[in-house]
Amino acid sequence: MAPVSLQAVRKVYGDIKVLHGIDVDIADGEFIVLVGPSGCGKSTLLRMIAGLETISAGDIRIGGRVVNELEPKDRDIAMVFQNYALYPHMTVATNMGFSLEHRGASKAEIAERVKWAADILDLSHLLERYPRQLSGGQRQRVAMGRAIVRNPQVFLFDEPLSNLDAKLRVVMRGEIKGLHQRLGVTTVYVTHDQIEAMTMADRIVVMNAGRVEQIGAPLELYDRPANLFVAGFIGSPAMNVLGGTIADSRFNAAGVSLPLPTGIGITGAARYGFRPEHLLLTPDGLPAVVSLVEPMGSETQVTMRLGEHAVVGVFRERVAARPGETIHILPDLNAVHLFDTKSGARIN
Amino acid sequence: MKTDLSPRLRVALYGLMCVLLIPFVFPTWWMVTSSVKPISDIFAFPPDLWPRRFDFSTYSRVFELQPFARQYWNSAYIAALVTAGTMVVSSMAGYAFARIRFPFSNTIFMVVLLGLLIPSEVTIVPLFQMFLRWGMINTHWPLILVPIFGAPSVFATFVMRQFFIALPGELEEAARVDGLGRFKIFWIIALPLAKPALGAVAIFTFLHSWNLYLEPIVFLSSTQMFTLPQALTQFTDAYGGAMWNVQLAAATMTAVPVLIVFIVAQKQFVEGLAHTGLKG
Amino acid sequence: MSDISQQKRPFWTIARKDAAAGYLFIAPQLIGIITFVLIPLGLVFYYSLHEWNVLANTFTFVGDANYQMLLRDPNLPPVLLASAIFSAGLVVVNMSLALLLAVLLDQKLKGIVVFRTLFFSPVVVSLVAWTIVWSFLLQANGGINGILQVFGIEGPNWLRTPTTAMISVVVVQVFKNVGLNMILFLAALQGVPKELYEAARVDGASRFKQFRRITLPMISPTILLTSIITIVGSLQVFAQIAILTKGGPGVSTTVLVYYLYQQAFQFNFFGYGSTLSILLFVIVAVLTFIQWQMRKRIVFYEN
Ligand SMILES: Nc1ncnc2c1ncn2[C@@H]1O[C@H](COP(=O)(O)OP(=O)(O)OP(=O)(O)O)[C@@H](O)[C@H]1O
Ligand SMILES: [Mg+2]
Numbered sequence: 001m002a003p004v005s006l007q008a009v010r011k012v013y014g015d016i017k018v019l020h021g022i023d024v025d026i027a028d029g030e031f032i033v034l035v036g037p038s039g040c041g042k043s044t045l046l047r048m049i050a051g052l053e054t055i056s057a058g059d060i061r062i063g064g065r066v067v068n069e070l071e072p073k074d075r076d077i078a079m080v081f082q083n084y085a086l087y088p089h090m091t092v093a094t095n096m097g098f099s100l101e102h103r104g105a106s107k108a109e110i111a112e113r114v115k116w117a118a119d120i121l122d123l124s125h126l127l128e129r130y131p132r133q134l135s136g137g138q139r140q141r142v143a144m145g146r147a148i149v150r151n152p153q154v155f156l157f158d159e160p161l162s163n164l165d166a167k168l169r170v171v172m173r174g175e176i177k178g179l180h181q182r183l184g185v186t187t188v189y190v191t192h193d194q195i196e197a198m199t200m201a202d203r204i205v206v207m208n209a210g211r212v213e214q215i216g217a218p219l220e221l222y223d224r225p226a227n228l229f230v231a232g233f234i235g236s237p238a239m240n241v242l243g244g245t246i247a248d249s250r251f252n253a254a255g256v257s258l259p260l261p262t263g264i265g266i267t268g269a270a271r272y273g274f275r276p277e278h279l280l281l282t283p284d285g286l287p288a289v290v291s292l293v294e295p296m297g298s299e300t301q302v303t304m305r306l307g308e309h310a311v312v313g314v315f316r317e318r319v320a321a322r323p324g325e326t327i328h329i330l331p332d333l334n335a336v337h338l339f340d341t342k343s344g345a346r347i348n
Numbered sequence: 349m350k351t352d353l354s355p356r357l358r359v360a361l362y363g364l365m366c367v368l369l370i371p372f373v374f375p376t377w378w379m380v381t382s383s384v385k386p387i388s389d390i391f392a393f394p395p396d397l398w399p400r401r402f403d404f405s406t407y408s409r410v411f412e413l414q415p416f417a418r419q420y421w422n423s424a425y426i427a428a429l430v431t432a433g434t435m436v437v438s439s440m441a442g443y444a445f446a447r448i449r450f451p452f453s454n455t456i457f458m459v460v461l462l463g464l465l466i467p468s469e470v471t472i473v474p475l476f477q478m479f480l481r482w483g484m485i486n487t488h489w490p491l492i493l494v495p496i497f498g499a500p501s502v503f504a505t506f507v508m509r510q511f512f513i514a515l516p517g518e519l520e521e522a523a524r525v526d527g528l529g530r531f532k533i534f535w536i537i538a539l540p541l542a543k544p545a546l547g548a549v550a551i552f553t554f555l556h557s558w559n560l561y562l563e564p565i566v567f568l569s570s571t572q573m574f575t576l577p578q579a580l581t582q583f584t585d586a587y588g589g590a591m592w593n594v595q596l597a598a599a600t601m602t603a604v605p606v607l608i609v610f611i612v613a614q615k616q617f618v619e620g621l622a623h624t625g626l627k628g
Numbered sequence: 629m630s631d632i633s634q635q636k637r638p639f640w641t642i643a644r645k646d647a648a649a650g651y652l653f654i655a656p657q658l659i660g661i662i663t664f665v666l667i668p669l670g671l672v673f674y675y676s677l678h679e680w681n682v683l684a685n686t687f688t689f690v691g692d693a694n695y696q697m698l699l700r701d702p703n704l705p706p707v708l709l710a711s712a713i714f715s716a717g718l719v720v721v722n723m724s725l726a727l728l729l730a731v732l733l734d735q736k737l738k739g740i741v742v743f744r745t746l747f748f749s750p751v752v753v754s755l756v757a758w759t760i761v762w763s764f765l766l767q768a769n770g771g772i773n774g775i776l777q778v779f780g781i782e783g784p785n786w787l788r789t790p791t792t793a794m795i796s797v798v799v800v801q802v803f804k805n806v807g808l809n810m811i812l813f814l815a816a817l818q819g820v821p822k823e824l825y826e827a828a829r830v831d832g833a834s835r836f837k838q839f840r841r842i843t844l845p846m847i848s849p850t851i852l853l854t855s856i857i858t859i860v861g862s863l864q865v866f867a868q869i870a871i872l873t874k875g876g877p878g879v880s881t882t883v884l885v886y887y888l889y890q891q892a893f894q895f896n897f898f899g900y901g902s903t904l905s906i907l908l909f910v911i912v913a914v915l916t917f918i919q920w921q922m923r924k925r926i927v928f929y930e931n
Contacts, residue, residue: 047521050521050525051524051525051642052521052524052525054641054642054643069638069641069642071524071529071642072521072524072525073524073525073526073527073528077525078525079521079522079525081518081521081522082518083516083518084518085516085518085519085521085522086522087519087522087523087537088541089540089541098526099525099526099527102526102527102528102532103527146522146526353735353736353737358737361732361735361737362737364732365732365743368729368732368747369743369746369747371799371803372746372747372749372750372803372807373746373749375750375758375761375762375765375803376749376750376753376761378761378764378765378771379757379760379761379764382764391767391769391770391774392774393769393774393777394774394775394777394778395771395774395775395778436656437656437657437660438657440653440654440656440657441653441654441656441657441658443653444649444650444651444653444654445654448646448647448649448650448653449643449646449647449650450646450647450648450650450651451647453650453654456654456658459658459661459666460654460657460658460661462661462665462666463661463665465860465912465913465916466665466669466909466912467860467863467864467885467908467909467912468864469864469866469885469888469889469905469908470669470672470905470906470908470909470912471664471665471668471669471672471905472889472892472905473671473672473675473892473898473901473902473905474667474668474669474671474672474675474902475664475668476893477671477675477898478667478668478671493660493664494664496660497656497657497659497660497661497663497664498660498661498663498664498665499661499664499665501657501660502657502661505657529649530646530649531649534653555751555752558754559754559755559756559867561755561756561866561867561870562866562867562885562889565870566889566893576754576756577754577755577756577757577867578756580754580756580757580760581756581760581870581871590764592764595760595764596760596761596764599754599756599757599760599761600757602754602756602757603753603754603757603758606752606753606754607749607752607753609752610745610748610749610752611745611749614741614744614745614748615741617748617752618744618745618748618811621808621811621812
């Protein structure tokens with residue numbers, strides 16, 4: 001177990017700049033999730049921590065030691081790959097013991113560690129099988145077994161669940177989280193699924209186009225997104241964002257005027273954001289014309305027109321309105337987010 | 349095209365294939381049967397599909413007329429060495445071209461591919477001069493060195509490269525994390541997974557070496573050193589006429605063992621070739 | 629601290645070590661290609677500018693004299709013609725037979741593997757052995773004429789008549805190697821997605837139309853690849869000619885490689901032999917280039 005620290009880490013492929021200076025400090029034993037849209041550089045960053053990609057500039061430290069020029073094997077990390085990367089020509093047991101074998105562990109020691117890992121992951125009955133004889137979930141567990149066998153300082157996961165079906169994904173999510181709680185090993189986990197990020201992370205690093213947009217605990221990102229990008233990326237369905245101007249303690253957007261939270265000292269152009277679940281149905285609210293109603297059982301998702309803007313609301317109560325009808329809504333003023341129009345940065 | 353066929357069409361197809369088979373199968377049959385006919389029966393009319401008299405002395409004559417056992421050994425050990433050597437050289441080169449990033453790798457690969465374009469006949473004259481200078485004429489070195497390192501191994505390198513390109517990169521990365529260096533990744537991970545491609549390469553290379561004809565007759569001059577293809581053409585009587593039955597006995601001994609190996613292992617043989625040759 | 633580590637970057641970075649491994653891995657092949665292909669290729673050109681008398685052991689620069697000789701060599705036009713006829717005949721017969729056999733083997737029939745094995749078997753029969761049997765079969769009093777005579781047909785002396793000699797060498801070569809192309813075609817046919825045929829059947833296309841409109845385009849990359857291999861291979865045919873006809877009768881089956889061999893190693897004209905090698909190289913290069921260009925036009929589909 002060890003802290004991991006990234007300082008001004010950059011990556012270029014020839015002329016293509018992929019990472020523009022990443023600073024992240026990961027505490028000992030922390031579960032960090034990197035999220036961001038496809039192509040933003042999450043895998044690249046993870047692979048740089050692993051030593052599978054060279055570091056163009058900056059420093060990566062594991063346990064206080066600069067590892068920039070260390071081979072992956074000397075960094076004391078273990079990685080779980082998206083497609084599991086199990087060696088097809090070796091049995092599950094050999095796969096799991098492989099790294100120990102190549103670090104000169106004795107046969108007895110290997111057998112003991114493999115048994116320990118297999119017990120934890122419920123793989124004991126599969127040890128003599130070959131990867132092709134396993135189901136997707138079992139392969140996933142073998143890949144994790146291979147990682148934990150060695151008791152490394154850091155676990156690295158690159159979208160390990162993306163090849164599983166939805167149900168299994170939820171199960172494995174729990175297993176990975178449980179494993180982390182049990183072993184307490186520093187973990188860096190890459191995903192583009194924000195639900196995975198929210199449910200698993202101690203802290204989330206939101207990345208976009210090779211930059212870190214925000215680092216924080218899941219609820220922190222949800223409650224106080226630092227900028228428009230994080231606001232739009234975290235939360236589903238996405239936050240409603242309206243462009244307009246602040247004047248006379250109101251926010252004026254096309255065709256609608258919204259109330260502001262108290263204590264907003266600024267005026268001029270801004271963006272006004274509220275999450276669908278923070279819309280309230282109230283008779284003295286603003287009129288909105290319903291265009292689509294999607295009952296989910298526990299809640300109801302309604303798409304409607306507010307002034308000239310399409311907004312989405314999620315309501316705990318069952319909404320009986322039909323398309324074309326008008327309902328009255330109001331954003332919860334404690335959960336309204338204001339952003340700068342140009343920089344996208346949060347201003348309230 | 350794989351629809352179920354009507355019984356009548358089925359019979360027609362079997363018939364067609366049987367007729368087409370004749371020129372593929374009959375020569376081998378004729379070779380084996382004629383090799384045990386006495387010389388007087390060899391041009392008998394009408395032709396005997398089954399020998400009317402057997403004369404197995406042709407087989408001992410083969411060994412009396414030439415150091416045939418020695419020549420057999422020459423061909424066998426050369427082919428074995430060339431096959432093993434080519435597998436090493438081309439799997440290493442194919443692996444590096446497919447998976448290792450190093451400056452100029454593409455340019456170098458293009459240069460190596462030139463070997464595919466240049467028939468070995470083009471370079472036979474200077475090769476002869478080079479081996480003459482090195483004192484290697486009438487030795488087996490040219491037949492071993494050139495195929496392993498020169499143009500003939502380029503095809504093998506190409507096949508291996510195509511195979512390794514398709515290997516998932518994650519496997520190698522997992523191996524690196526597990527503590528293997530380049531050489532061990534190649535040896536423990538990549539190569540064992542490349543068995544089908546290696547098999548195809550081995551087959552191609554062995555057959556190529558086993559069949560080599562121009563090179564032996566250019567480089568070798570004493571019967572002790574001859575390889576089988578060269579030896580096969582040397583069975584003539586005092587007047588230069590072909591001793592057909594003896595020659596066919598030698599040909600049978602050359603061809604049949606390989607044929608038997610092929611029939612036993614035909615599945616791996618054919619499918620190995622199909623799957624590596626195709627994805628070019 | 630960060631700056632210190634930046635300065636202390638070792639020379640042998642991970643990337644450099646790996647690149648060094650790469651060079652190490654390709655070294656045997658690269659050195660081999662330089663020694664046994666590139667240097668000889670340079671030497672061939674160098675020799676072709678010289679007159680080389682082996683007996684007198686003289687080696688004199690003659691400029692383009694050998695190339696002049698090439699242009700005036702009365703044997704060259706018939707040799708090139710023979711090469712062209714041989715290659716064209718071989719490619720056409722080989723490719724069409726290979727395709728026919730592949731289509732037959734692609735049918736759902738019991739025991740098809742036995743047929744596949746037998747059609748392929750000549751590929752693994754020693755080339756010289758195969759040629760010797762055919763030579764034996766094609767003798768004036770050999771097996772083929774024997775069989776023809778049973779049906780009352782007087783066969784020609786196959787290997788001693790110009791036309792039949794050429795046909796014979798082509799046929800012997802085709803049956804020897806057609807199995808290779810057959811297997812490649814078969815694999816390509818089996819790689820055509822079944823849905824395409826199903827869609828065509830729904831559209832009411834006949835079998836023949838399916839073949840022309842779906843099968844051929846889909847396997848055209850394989851056709852191109854095999855045609856390149858077959859043509860380049862056809863220019864290298866040597867053992868068959870040496871054993872069956874020795875280039876005769878006359879020069880009717882003297883293909884370029886055989887002529888080259890005669891000039892260089894039978895008559896010891898190394899200089900002129902080298903000039904012929906250059907010619908062979910140019911022909912192969914041009915043909916390959918043309919076929920590569922044709923890829924754009926002929927190949928409808930590429931993955
Ligand atoms: N070898 C390379 N050469 C050039 N560009 C590359 C290379 N590898 C990756 N990139 C680029 O780097 C960027 C980041 O890639 P990366 O794989 O890290 O994305 P990601 O965030 O993991 O995306 P995904 O969610 O799709 O996996 C991409 O724009 C990609 O095109
Ligand atoms: Mg990724």
